[in-house]
Amino acid sequence: MSLSDLLLRYCSQNNIRYAGKRIVVALHLDQHNDYTDGDTLWRSLRTSGVKISPATVYEALNWLENAGFAERRVLDGRKSVFRVRILNKKE
Numbered sequence: 637m638s639l640s641d642l643l644l645r646y647c648s649q650n651n652i653r654y655a656g657k658r659i660v661v662a663l664h665l666d667q668h669n670d671y672t673d674g675d676t677l678w679r680s681l682r683t684s685g686v687k688i689s690p691a692t693v694y695e696a697l698n699w700l701e702n703a704g705f706a707e708r709r710v711l712d713g714r715k716s717v718f719r720v721r722i723l724n725k726k727e
Contacts, residue, residue: 639666639705639720646703657688661696662705662720671709671717 637645639662647654664681665672678693697718700706706718 639663643705646705655696657692658696658699660686660688661693662700665697665700665706665718666720668719671707671719673715673717677718 640659643659643662644654646652660681661677664684664686665677668677674694674697675690677697678688678690681688681693697706697708697716700720701708701718705721707721709717709719711717
């Protein structure tokens with residue numbers, strides 16, 4: 637099952653709006669092979685033509701982490717980096 641399918645199912649099961657920008661952030665984060673910070677992700681999204689604010693990117697990253705779709709690692713006690721959690725694709 638793809639990440640977007642898992643997100644759609646999660647939103648549907650939890651009666652949460654399937655917000656397009658959250659999905660775009662999740663899919664873009666999934667393209668990165670390692671942890672990345674919100675600013676780097678925001679610049680990458682903007683370069684790809686996505687109109688999104690840094691605040692929306694961080695909001696989406698926090699939502700993804702709280703929903704269990706992303707992992708956060710704190711570097712040097714202050715900088716958060718994120719990556720998509722390894723999900724069981726057979727669910």
